[in-house]
Amino acid sequence: MKHVLTYLTGLVFGVGISMSGMANPAKVINFFDVFGTWDPSLAFVMGGAVVVAFFGYRAVFKRFDSPAFEPRFTVPTSRVIDAKLIGGSAVFGIGWGIAGFCPGGALPAIGTLDPAVLTFFVALVAGIFAAKFMMQRTARRV
């Protein structure tokens, strides 16, 4: 049951991404191209997702002391806004604008076996490992 529900959670996300247009670089780039072929659809994705998660999280925290399959909630607690967060997010934004895929859009899209998704995904994984390697080196030097 536990495994089925975890799988279903991923599936709901994957179907949501498929419907939303987040896996379609043309739609993503057009969302940001206000001075060109603007398509505001993705505002509805973000809006719908945030509102549902906002009320859903509240309901979960109010009703349950712990999650169903784990002893406790593991929610990020840091409130630090530093150069790493802002710099990393800025770099992510540049990459997203260049390629049109973000990780959340590309992961489910792997299921389509579209060559563009696979190309992006391999580069994404390389970037993640490169960053982890650099972060380890920096940490060791300090």
Added chain:
Amino acid sequence: MITEFTPFVSLIGGILIGLSAVMLMAFQGRVFGATGVLAGFMTPQSSSDWQWRALLLAGMVSGPLVYRVFAGEMPAIDVPVSNIALIIGGFIVGLGVTYGSGCTSGHGVCGMARLSPRSIAATVTFMIFTAITVYVVRHVLGGI
């Protein structure tokens, strides 16, 4: 390339994305960040931790196939950029999300829903930089 304005299906898609975030919180007690799920999957800590990530990813990847059953076709993937842009962009996204500890799902959806100041700052930052990048690529450089 012009894309069709799809407020209704995009809203339903967004609601499902939000619902999956709530499900993961109720079941695993975790925020649903694609970056975090993938990074944890690639660098396994324990077999039980790896297992739920693998199941979650399997569900995510089968999303387009289930979509196809109902819609009659795979979700559209129109790529208005070159392969080089996909590779450079993908690598840069990987760097950025690792340093920034999250992406559109983790910061943009889960973090914003939790009203996390870090996630709000991250989301505003990447939205601004994505918009600037798209403007420069399309209207200054004329595409890459």
